[in-house]
Amino acid sequence: MQNVYLIRKLVINIFNKKKLLSYTLCIFLTLFLILLSILCVIKYTILNKEYVKQQLNSSNYYTDLYNIIQDGFNNYILQSGFDNKILDNIITISSITDDVNNLIDSLFAGSIVNISTSIVQDTLHANIENFISEHNYIVDDETSSNIKIFEDSIIDVYINNIVYSENIVNTISTFMPKVQKLFTIAIIALVVLSIVLAILVFILNKASLGISLVSSGLLLIFSHFYSYINIAINNILILNKAFSTFVSHILNIILNNLFIIGIVGLIIGLIIIILASSTVFKNRKMLTD
Amino acid sequence: MKKQNNAKIKKWYMIKAIIINLIIAFVITLIILFTVSTIFGNKVSLAIDLVNMVSVNADTKIISEIKFDEINNTLETYPEYGSRYANIKIDSLNIDLPLYYGDKLSILKNGIGQSSGGYFPGENGSIICMGHNTKSFLYALPQIKKDAIIEINASYGNFSYKVYDTKIVNMYNTDKLPIQKNEEILMLYTCYPVTGIGHKTDRFVVYAKRVFN
Incomplete structure (x- = not known):
């Protein structure tokens, strides 16, 4: 009996015009x-x-990325005839942090992403030169070209792991300022x-x-x-x-x-x-x- | 007495109003849920499917036992990509290395990799395997002689292959590693030359046909 009364009350409540309007507005x-x-x-x-930079740091992104890049370098070392010493100091966690932060800055600013690899390239080249002189290798044209391919592969590993896809990142960066503006207006x-x-x-x-x-x-x-x-x-x-x-x-x-x-x-x-x-x-x- | 009654009635009205309002809140929630699921239901489930496609379930069990269908010469269950499922042995070169399913560089750090584009031992097709040219892997491979035996000891059977040819091919010349399913041919290769420095663009390929003991 009590339940029937409650339901009747509920129906009367809902079909009260003023309340009905308020419930409709409620949904919106x-x-x-x-x-x-x-x-x-x-x-x-x-x-x-x-916030993104802060969360990258708290999720250990920079350290994990450093290990992944080092791993990627090691994959090429195995077939190259060089030893791991040539990878000494070519990257550090702080250099990766700087490059990732530059990438994020460009991404949010809507500018073209440009990662400078000159330091990595120069250090790698110097390490290879040292390795060659230490082991008295004779570098002919073919070897020189093989070394160039090796250096390019190492640089590619670095770039690919920092940027992933330059095209996609640049596309996102052109949309980012518009998206941010749109979000502010919508909010x-x-x-x-x-x-x-x-x-x-x-x-x-x-x-x-x-x-x-x-x-x-x-x-x-x-x-x-x-x-x-x-x-x-x-x-x-x-x-x-x-x-x-x-x-x-x-x-x-x-x-x-x-x-x-x-x-x-x-x-x-x-x-x-x-x-x-x-x-x-x-x-x-x-x-x- | 009147005061007590008033307080009781007040309490009753209040509880009743709260219950009615909460019921209305639930009804509105259900209306919105129903509307959203009717309009966007398919899109939501598609989005969930897409996200789950890139979610690797940690509970996925690794197939430890690979089953081989001897009538159809095919595997019933395949090893997980990146898992070790056999050993590859060349007695004449003193090579005995683990064989992994997959050819990513991270896999090749651990042993010999098998391309997922080919067939498995026993499937009567091309088996493409590769390894690094360092001393711990396939440094000695270019010294292999014709008629040498390469063995693959998998968890589901042992397979032997006799070397009938070797070639030096460019890494981009994939025609030299044909995929077919008429004859069981093992193609094992490494970067060439095994000495020297820099990125090697040539590959030393060993071709071997299956032999039955």
Whole structure:
């Protein structure tokens, strides 16, 4: 009996014109809040140059990349007749950090990516010269050309591991400033729209603002769990171990941030609903008085 | 008594309003979820599939036992890329090295690599194997003589091949390593010359046909 009464009340509540309008606006407000949360998280993580550099550092990207490049060099050493000494000091973690940071700066500035390999090339060449003089090798034209191919291969390993694909990186860099601008405009527009809608919803029905926040919170929490259940985020493998770790790391941060926003939205929404519901009795009392 | 009743009614109204509002919040959540899944459902599952395609499941079990179908001369289960599945032995050159499935440079650091473009021992086709020319790998390969025996001892069987030819070919001349499935031919190569410095663009290739003991 009690349940039937509750359902009847619920239906009457929903079909109240004023409330119906507020619930319709609620759906839009929920969508705007979710979109705003996602755009804000992306803007302050992936689209934030300093944050990206900070996360590259905390995910050990530079050290991992150093090991991968060294490994790549070693692969060529095995068939070249040289020993590992020729790779001494041609790269360091700090030189890789500088080159990766320059790449990120160019990427965010929208300029053409240009990695200088002159230091790597000169050090490698000097090491090879030392090796040749130490071992008294006679360098004829063919050997000289083979050494040139070897040096180019080593430089290619370095460039390919820093930049991955020059074409793709340059394409991204031409779009990056536009994307950043677009995100800022979209966020401002969504903030304005959300505030207008929130005021409207609040005027029509105070509790509806809480309903929107609870709904958006629930949806963000749902998307967090849905992503973790359906996607093996921690096993993502793109390009190499260093980049894969970074991608997993940044995806985890994005999903966790959305989860936190969801929880906060849910709690604030619940508080608004409780506060709005406590005034229901007052209003009814006033009406009956 | 009236005060108590008022407090009870107030509490009841408040709880009722909270429950109704929460139910509405759930209904709105479900409406949005339903709308999103109806409009973007396929695209979302496609995106998830794409992400999962680049996700290597850590739970993937490595096939330790390779099964060979002797009737059709083909493997029923294949070794995982990069895994060691056999040993390659040339007694006349004192070579005994691990054979890995895959030809990435990182694999060749550990032993002999087998190109994924060819066939496996026993499959009656071209088997293409390669190794570095350093002393710990195939430095001695250019000294191989005609009729020398190369053995591949895999987890699913032992295979012997008799050398019938050797060639020095340019690394870009892939015609000299033909893939076919009429005859079991092992092509084992290393960078050439094995001495000297710099990047070697020639390859010393050994051709061997399967022999049955």
